[in-house]
Amino acid sequence: MPEEAMNSTDHPRVAVIGLGAMGLPMAQRLMMSLDVVAFDLVAECAARAAAVGVNVAPSVPVAVSGADIVLLAVRTLDQVETALFGPEGASASLGRSAIVVLTSTIGVPGARHLEERLAASGIRLVDMPVSGGPARARSGDLLVFVGAADEVIDGARSVLDLLASTVTVVGPRPGDGQALKTVNQLLCGVHIAAAAEALALAKGLGLDPQVALDALGAGAAASFMLSNRGPRIIRAMRGERPEVLSRTDIFVKDMGIVTDAGRRAGVALPVAATTEQLYVIGQAAGLGPSDDSEVVTLLGGS
DSSP: OOOOOOSOTTSOEEEEEOOSTTHHHHHHHHHTTSEEEEEOSSHHHHHHHHHTTOOBOSSHHHHHTTOSEEEEOOSSHHHHHHHHHSTTOGGGGOOTTOEEEEOSOOOHHHHHHHHHHHHTTTOEEEEOOEESOHHHHHHTOEEEEEESOHHHHHHTHHHHHHHEEEEEEEESSTTHHHHHHHHHHHHHHHHHHHHHHHHHHHHHTTOOHHHHHHHHTTSTTOOHHHHHHHHHHHHHHTTOOOOOSSBHHHHHHHHHHHHHHHHHHTOOOHHHHHHHHHHHHHIIIIITTSBGGGGGGGSOOO
C-alpha cells in the first residue's frame, strides 16, 4: 500500500511528468519554490532538463514516490493514461490524498474518464489545461482553465499560483476546464492558419512579409497568434527552420478535439473543420514534429 502523502499543501512535494516544450519550463518555475522531481520517457528531454538543474528521476514510480501533487505535461490522452495507469504508472505509487494536476489538452470525455479511474484509488484530479507557451510558463504567466471542486483546487493552490497569472475556474468537475480549452484551441488553431495565409498572400502579392506583419499588427487585424507566430512564419517562408515551440501535430490533435466536440454538441464548425485539414496535410507532409508556423510552406506564395 502506498504511503499517505505527508507534506503540507503549502509546500508540497511535486512530481512533473513530461519535460517537453511546456513541461520543462513549468518544472523550472515550480522548482524555484517547491520540492520538484521530474521524469520524461524521452532521454533527450530528460537530459535537457537535468542540464538546467531539474532533479530528474529514472522512472515514474521514483519521481512520484512521496509526492503530494503530480503534474502531467504530456501531449495526448494515451500518454496521460500510460503515465498514470501503465506498467510503471503513477497511480500505483501515490497515496490516497494525492492530487493529479492535468495540464494536457485531452478533451472533455478523456478528463471525465480519468477522474473516474483515479477516484477508485482515492486520488483527486484537477483538470487544468494551460495556454500561453513556454516563455510564459517559465515566468508563471500562463492562462489556465480549471475544472475541479473548490477543496481540490485548494490542495493544488501552491502549484496553480506559481504557474498562472490568469485563472478561470470553469466549473466543479474535471472536464469543465477541458471544455473551455477546446474553445480556446479552436481560436488558436484558426488564428495560426489565418496568420500563415495572410503572410503567404502578402508575399505572393510581392510585398515584404515583415512590412506586412508590422502594419497588420498595429491595426484591427492584429491578434496574439499573428504577433507570436508571424516572425516564425516569415522565417519558414525564407526556407529556415524555426525553433519548435509548438508542434504541428499538437494542433492535429487539438483541432480533432475541437471538431469532435462540435459533433457531440450539434454545433457546426466549418472554419475549424477546414483548419483541421491544413494541420492534417502538414502532418502528412512530414511537418508533425516541426513548429506549427511551418504550415505556411504548404500554401505557396513564393
